[in-house]
Amino acid sequence: MPALKDVVDLLHGWYPPATADSWDAVGLVHGHPGARVDKVLFAVDPVLPVAREAADWGADLLVVHHPLFLKPVHGFAATTPKGRTLATLAGADCALLTAHTNADQAASGVSESLALALGLSDLEPILPAPEGPRDKLTVYVPVASADRLRDVLASAGAGRIGDYDHASFSTPGQGRFRPLDGASPAIGAVGEIETVAEERVEVVLPRTLRAHVVAAMLAAHPYEEPAYDVVELAGAGLAETGTGRVGNLAPTTLREFAARVAGALPETAHGVRVAGSRDRPVRRVAVCGGAGDFLLDTMAGTDADVYLTSDLRHHPASEFVERDGPALVDVAHWAAEWTWLPVVEARLRSALGDTVETRVSTLRTDPWTFRL
Structure with missing residues (x-):
């Protein structure tokens, strides 16, 4: 059974908090990092019915998309709706984690999950994100310990390139050293020159994770003082992540596409x-x-036949239609973002196996309840 910190590290590795918008409030909201996690519930909204579902099921962690406290608060008394939600979770020893705009743009994030749920292929971001600064870590390790160290580096967030993780490069060689008085060598003896078969392991990593990755490497390395270096890499342009997604679909009509959307998303009023x-x-x-x-002006100049999103207002939509650009499809905000939940649930299950039990909430937390 993993600790809460281990689960948070995984989620933050996939959806780095540093990529969230500056106004956003993401990350661990409540919970002790050392607590054990046996059950994880996923939902869009941190509202009281979802908190009660988490408590009744015995969840140790509730992962949500929308923040509970998007605006700063001075308190969260249980006399308020948000306070009651947090009190319910705290009373059940259930931690709370938010992945909002950091999950919107990411690979296997909200927009990508929505696109895949609709059957789109050859996906690209509508607005590619600038690639964040990256480093390369090189470390020398005994051959017998190299595989374990590579696994530790990958778990810490290094070695992720596009749709691949655990990416590294290794070359064999010989390490030579002589322990001095005061040393406690893992291999060799004080005062004697030692030669060891080693591997040079190289991995790339986001610069924001540098301290975390180096700390993990030092903790796992068998040497008392391992040799390593970190090099800052030049920027390579645009990343594969970004705002929205655009992709291809087998030829159809707008009516047939709308029917596909209705069938792929949870039903709402x-x-x-x-x-x-x-x-x-x-x-x-x-x-x-x-x-x-906010993407309407961008979409007007693209080759898309249709743009699907949520919360379109009358005047912007009306003016957009007059420009003879893509058709518009407007769906419920909650329904569109719900498509991410099965994706992140499956990703966590794949990473942690049967050490945790996972569940996606099917409570409809869209605020609109009926339509005449």
Whole structure:
């Protein structure tokens, strides 16, 4: 059974808090890092019914998309809705973690999950994110300890390149050293020159994780004072992550695509609203999980046949349609973002195996309850 810190490190490795928007509030909201985690529940909204579901199920961690405290507060008394939610979780010893805008842009994040749920292929970000600064760590380790050290580096967040992790490069060689008085060598004796078969292991890592990765390496390395160096890499341009996703779909019509959307997303009172000709050909589709009207100007100049998002307002949508750009599909905010939950749940299960039990909440927390 992993500790809460181990689960948080995994989630933060996939959805780094440093990539969240400056106004956002993400990360661990409540819980002791050393607590054991046996059950993890995933939901979109940290609301009281979800907190009660987590408590009744015996969850040790609730992972949500939307922040409980997006704006600063001076307290969270149980006389308020947010206070009652947190009190329910705390009373059940259930930790709370938020992955919001850091999960929106990421690989296997909200927009990518939405695009895959709709069957899109050849995905690209609508707005690619600038690649964050990266380092390369080189460390020398005895051959017998090299595999374990590579695993430790990967678990700490190093060696992730695009859709691959555990990426490293190794070359064999000989390490030579002489322990001096006061040393406690893991190999060799004080005053004697020692030669050891070693591997030179190289990994790349986000610069934001430098201290964390180096600390993990030092803790796992068998040597008392291992030799290593960290080199800052030059920027390589745009990353594979970013805002929204655009991809391809087998030729269809706008009406048929809207029906596909209705079938792929959880049912809500909002339904699926469409602006455009029913028979319009659709081959290329852009999506943005959550409120996406900030991308309308960008979408007007793309080759997308349709843009799917949530929370479109009357005037921006009306003006966009007049520009003869892509058709518009507006879906419930909650439903679009719910598609991420099975993805992150499966990812955590794959990483931790049967050491944890996971569950996706099916409570409909969309605020709209019925429509006439």
